[in-house]
Amino acid sequence: MASNEEIPHEEGLDHSIALLHEGYLFIKNRADQFKTDLFETRVLGKKVVCMTGPEAAKTFYDSERFQRKWAAPYRIQQSLFGVGAIQGMDGQAHYQRKQQFLSLMDKRSQERLAEMVTNELEHSLSPWEKKKQVRIFKEVKNILCRVACQWASVPVKEEDIHELADDFISMVYAFGRVGPEHWQGRTARNRTEAWMENIIEDVRSGNIEPDESSALYVMAVLKDEKGQFLSAKKAAIELINVLRPIVAISTYITFAAVALHEHPKIKEQLKEHNSRNLERFVNEVRRYYPFGPFLGARVKKDFSWNNYTFKRGTLVLLDIYGMHHDERFWKNPNQFDPNNFKNRDRNDYSYIPQGGGDPGKGHRCPGEGITVEVMKAVVNFLVNNMEYDVPAQDFNYSLDEMPTLPKSGFLITNVKRL
Numbered sequence: 227m228a229s230n231e232e233i234p235h236e237e238g239l240d241h242s243i244a245l246l247h248e249g250y251l252f253i254k255n256r257a258d259q260f261k262t263d264l265f266e267t268r269v270l271g272k273k274v275v276c277m278t279g280p281e282a283a284k285t286f287y288d289s290e291r292f293q294r295k296w297a298a299p300y301r302i303q304q305s306l307f308g309v310g311a312i313q314g315m316d317g318q319a320h321y322q323r324k325q326q327f328l329s330l331m332d333k334r335s336q337e338r339l340a341e342m343v344t345n346e347l348e349h350s351l352s353p354w355e356k357k358k359q360v361r362i363f364k365e366v367k368n369i370l371c372r373v374a375c376q377w378a379s380v381p382v383k384e385e386d387i388h389e390l391a392d393d394f395i396s397m398v399y400a401f402g403r404v405g406p407e408h409w410q411g412r413t414a415r416n417r418t419e420a421w422m423e424n425i426i427e428d429v430r431s432g433n434i435e436p437d438e439s440s441a442l443y444v445m446a447v448l449k450d451e452k453g454q455f456l457s458a459k460k461a462a463i464e465l466i467n468v469l470r471p472i473v474a475i476s477t478y479i480t481f482a483a484v485a486l487h488e489h490p491k492i493k494e495q496l497k498e499h500n501s502r503n504l505e506r507f508v509n510e511v512r513r514y515y516p517f518g519p520f521l522g523a524r525v526k527k528d529f530s531w532n533n534y535t536f537k538r539g540t541l542v543l544l545d546i547y548g549m550h551h552d553e554r555f556w557k558n559p560n561q562f563d564p565n566n567f568k569n570r571d572r573n574d575y576s577y578i579p580q581g582g583g584d585p586g587k588g589h590r591c592p593g594e595g596i597t598v599e600v601m602k603a604v605v606n607f608l609v610n611n612m613e614y615d616v617p618a619q620d621f622n623y624s625l626d627e628m629p630t631l632p633k634s635g636f637l638i639t640n641v642k643r644l
């Protein structure tokens with residue numbers, strides 16, 4: 227067995243405060259300082275192993291070595307994921323649940339959703355032309371919420387869309403927050419779970435008859451591994467696991483708008499309607515800008531890797547943001563350049579904005595195709611269907627807030643249809 231003295235241990239009783247302060251750079255700062263891809267630290271009073279790099283990522287996705295049960299702190303389950311959701315499942319039960327998610331997100335469904343988003347943007351253009359200024363984050367989050375509910379056959383009144391969109395965003399932004407912002411996320415989750423639970427009950431009692439291929443129907447009839455229907459609450463949690471992240475794509479879209487503004491030459495190239503260029507652009511947005519900082523899992527049974535013995539039950543954090551900005555894996559990582567994706571393999575473990583490995587077998591995000599298609603649709607619309615001015619504003623985003631967003635939410639003025 228390897229000696230655990232061989233990897234650096236960060237001195238000190240606890241580094242939870244540093245994690246909140248250093249945010250996205252917590253793992254990279256220490257990996258750089260210790261000149262290692264693997265080190266021990268302490269977070270929330272417990273030993274935590276942090277790792278970075280594609281080899282570490284490949285190991286992290288070995289389901290013989292890592293499990294997700296008990297990995298996410300309860301406060302994150304109560305805000306971001308929902309208690310008992312797919313994110314904390316393992317083995318056959320996880321596999322079965324994951325197939326249900328993936329069945330909703332094939333290429334046709336991705337394209338249908340992206341088309342619906344383009345139609346909504348079309349409808350929004352005239353009101354935007356009349357407005358003094360338009361805040362992209364705010365407008366896009368509402369559009370995505372409206373479209374996600376329609377796409378999933380979830381009945382929501384127009385007057386409730388804004389509140390629901392804000393609740394989904396609060397759940398996502400509660401992740402790395404303490405105090406009132408965290409509690410706002412938990413309140414938002416309780417409210418939305420109760421709302422979606424009623425809708426699930428309505429499907430089960432026949433009051434609502436959604437299309438059988440819709441997310442609402444599939445979640446309403448979800449069964450566990452013993453063949454029993456999930457409780458309405460658990461079904462609601464999984465339905466939220468489809469709707470919430472679609473609304474969260476508004477964060478990437480806001481960053482994409484900043485990138486278009488800061489790189490006019492790249493924007494010009496996107497006028498050529500070249501789908502490959504569009505895809506490279508959105509992939510670079512997902513690399514360059516911060517969203518998921520790291521992933522967590524627990525060691526399933528003792529094993530050795532890289533001269534280190536991982537002890538059963540240890541919490542392990544896998545770096546995302548730091549690896550996306552590591553010069554060993556990216557040429558000029560701190561420069562925005564879609565050419566990074568010219569010859570890059572889709573399954574490259576140094577690029578894991580939505581997780582790595584096979585989404586059907588492990589925990590990689592099932593919504594990656596949806597994310598890419600929706601981003602492509604909106605970026606294409608911003609470039610080819612409208613013109614706008616970008617007034618002076620604060621685009622800065624802070625790397626010590628997780629998740630983060632350009633401060634202004636990206637303001638535009640003088641919108642004109644092209």
Ligand code: HEM
Pocket residue numbers: 312313314324327467468469471472474475476478517518521579580581582588589590591592593594596597
């Ligand atoms: C906004 C862009 C998105 C980002 C940054 C993102 C990121 C992620 C990440 C990092 C994971 C965890 C991977 C892991 O644990 O190994 C994940 C899992 C997941 N994502 Fe996404 N995601 C996004 C969009 C979506 C969309 C659009 C959907 C659904 C429509 C979705 C549904 C899920 C689900 C259900 C899981 C849990 C999968 C599992 O545990 O097996 N996500 N996502």
